């Protein structure tokens with residue numbers, strides 16, 4: 001039933017009020033015959049947005065994976081490609097388990113990078129597309145065709161990316177044009193040519209640090225300008241924006257703002273991270289994600305974007321309430337803006353995607369990653385008391 005009156009709730013931790021839902025959308029007046037739900041004074045926030053994850057590769061539901069992977073990026077990439085085979089990982093099952101876990105925490109929108117490589121072909125894309133279809137109406141899933149194992153270093157991958165985009169992937173992915181591919185021109189020209197051919201946006205993993213990352217970022221900006229793709233390019237991780245040389249970074253951030261290039265942070269413990277207050281001050285749209293969770297890369301992560309907001313706050317040394325609220329904003333409105341979600345928010349006319357959380361204030365909800373009481377998608381309940389209404393396979 002998608003017509004509801006939610007009584008006694010506090011939008012964004014503010015004053016007590018009632019909210020109304022008709023036909024899956026927030027409305028100003030109580031619809032006739034609506035189901036009445038007493039929310040007991042809880043806080044309501046919009047549905048949480050997981051804007052950078054990898055649905056195809058978590059090991060959720062499988063026996064504990066003993067991680068003995070090497071220290072380099074390429075060690076993790078090579079190891080994963082092999083373990084997927086030895087474990088017989090099914091991207092459909094794993095992505096469904098992962099998405100249901102995210103939904104249980106009140107996530108209503110997900111952007112997932114999905115591996116495309118010459119070993120596994122389009123199995124990941126097909127698996128996540130099947131999950132997207134199965135969970136349609138309960139969570140929105142955006143798919144990035146992601147050349148995790150390399151584009152230039154693995155001939156045949158560009159053709160597979162092309163197929164993935166024709167099949168239904170929503171964005172073109174990329175990865176470390178210099179550090180991994182050793183061919184920034186080749187890599188970025190291929191990524192942007194695919195984007196142009198399919199008329200789809202770009203989201204590039206950029207782990208490269210300091211001057212190497214700045215160089216790649218300049219190359220990304222140049223291509224964004226050349227193709228008129230302002231507003232359609234995201235850079236994930238962007239560790240080079242967390243560099244010590246703030247003067248150089250300031251100039252680069254101005255260019256990112258000017259060309260409406262978005263940043264997605266995962267705020268990991270392993271690298272410098274973009275400074276979200278600086279990005280906010282420049283008007284750079286910033287979202288966040290948990291990245292891979294419980295996979296061959298590492299054992300951590302739970303797809304809880306409220307907990308991720310806390311991590312972002314801690315990694316950015318955010319202490320004041322308004323600063324902690326910024327971290328939450330990144331995990332809700334910020335991610336939605338980066339993904340171009342229409343009708344996102346709590347005002348009349350917006351899709352009734354929301355989460356009711358315990359707690360006195362927004363900052364407290366972030367700090368304690370407060371229990372989720374109810375999560376709605378289009379006015380329908382998707383999770384209660386931290387459990388999704390459907391069971392994972």
Ligand SMILES: [Zn+2]
Nearest residue numbers: 113205291292
């Ligand atoms: Zn990633």
